[in-house]
Amino acid sequence: MSVSTLPADPILERRALVQSTARRSFARRTLVSKVMLGVCGVTLAFCVAILVWIIYLLISNGVQWISVNYLTQDPSTPTVLQPNNVGGIKNAIVGSIVIDGLAIVMAVPIGIVAGLLLAEADNAFVNAIRTTTEVMTGLPSILLGVFVYEILVIKYKLGFSGIAGSVALAILMIPIIMKASEVAVRSVPSSLKEAGLSLGLSKGRVSRRIVVPTATPGLLTAALLATSRAVGETAPLLWLIGATYTTSWDPFKEQSALPISIYQAFLNGISPQLQQSAWGTALVLVTVVLFLNLGSRLAAAYSQRERR
Numbered sequence: 680m681s682v683s684t685l686p687a688d689p690i691l692e693r694r695a696l697v698q699s700t701a702r703r704s705f706a707r708r709t710l711v712s713k714v715m716l717g718v719c720g721v722t723l724a725f726c727v728a729i730l731v732w733i734i735y736l737l738i739s740n741g742v743q744w745i746s747v748n749y750l751t752q753d754p755s756t757p758t759v760l761q762p763n764n765v766g767g768i769k770n771a772i773v774g775s776i777v778i779d780g781l782a783i784v785m786a787v788p789i790g791i792v793a794g795l796l797l798a799e800a801d802n803a804f805v806n807a808i809r810t811t812t813e814v815m816t817g818l819p820s821i822l823l824g825v826f827v828y829e830i831l832v833i834k835y836k837l838g839f840s841g842i843a844g845s846v847a848l849a850i851l852m853i854p855i856i857m858k859a860s861e862v863a864v865r866s867v868p869s870s871l872k873e874a875g876l877s878l879g880l881s882k883g884r885v886s887r888r889i890v891v892p893t894a895t896p897g898l899l900t901a902a903l904l905a906t907s908r909a910v911g912e913t914a915p916l917l918w919l920i921g922a923t924y925t926t927s928w929d930p931f932k933e934q935s936a937l938p939i940s941i942y943q944a945f946l947n948g949i950s951p952q953l954q955q956s957a958w959g960t961a962l963v964l965v966t967v968v969l970f971l972n973l974g975s976r977l978a979a980a981y982s983q984r985e986r987r
Contacts, residue, residue, distance in 0.1 A: 737958065741959045749959060750772065752766050773926050778936055782849040790902075798864035821915065823850050824916070826850075841930035856902060900976075921933030922935050
């Protein structure tokens with residue numbers, strides 16, 4: 680049989696067809712790519728510009744209020760003779776430390792253990808918990824405030840208190856920690872778990888001694904994400920903490936918080952100085968959230984370096 684009568688190679692024909700189609704659509708695909716890159720660039724520039732504008736407003740309006748007295752004094756009521764006597768935000772700082780600290784203590788262990796359960800188990804009960812967690816993650820935070828208000832303040836007569844606000848923030852934090860912890864635990868290589876099981880360790884011991892230490896950076900990030908969310912929450916606290924103007928370390932009494940202090944200052948229509956002082960409180964709050972994020976990143980990086 681001569682070479683000219685050999686049947687065509689279908690693979691070569693398909694390759695030639697693909698190359699021909701690619702050459703014809705190359706100009707269109709290049710144009711679409713450039714247009715989409717341009718859209719992404721414009722969107723990024725717009726978002727960065729808004730962020731820079733917000734930071735500029737915070738710093739330019741808030742830095743003038745930052746002082747030792749502002750951070751260590753309770754708020755005062757301006758008078759006709761002393762219109763600039765707005766006091767400080769000591770009560771809000773102490774209240775935020777107590778409320779957010781108790782919320783972290785309650786939420787982080789529960790969220791991490793529940794996230795470990797979601798990652799390690801797979802049955803109808805766990806799937807129901809996972810669905811409930813996803814729904815709770817999207818709930819408006821004010822609903823949690825109303826729920827805790829009805830249970831603790833009304834039914835059990837606890838009254839307005841810092842602990843009630845902590846419970847609401849803990850409920851808000853738990854679903855966030857659960858979802859992020861599940862992702863962190865699932866990212867642990869299965870070979871590590873299999874190695875532990877092959878050595879005769881129980882599944883629970885493998886989880887405690889291998890999975891959790893390996894997933895520590897992700898777990899720290901999960902706790903930080905939830906904490907950052909809780910620190911800036913206002914709606915639940917409006918229902919629960921009472922927003923006192925005096926400093927109190929007792930979580931079973933009325934307390935204030937940084938977001939509530941901002942809210943109260945902006946609502947004040949009597950003293951323009953008191954309204955302007957809210958910029959200082961906002962700058963303190965943003966700085967706290969920034970340091971929380973940076974601290975978690977550094978802790979996660981240090982944990983990874985130590986394991987290596």
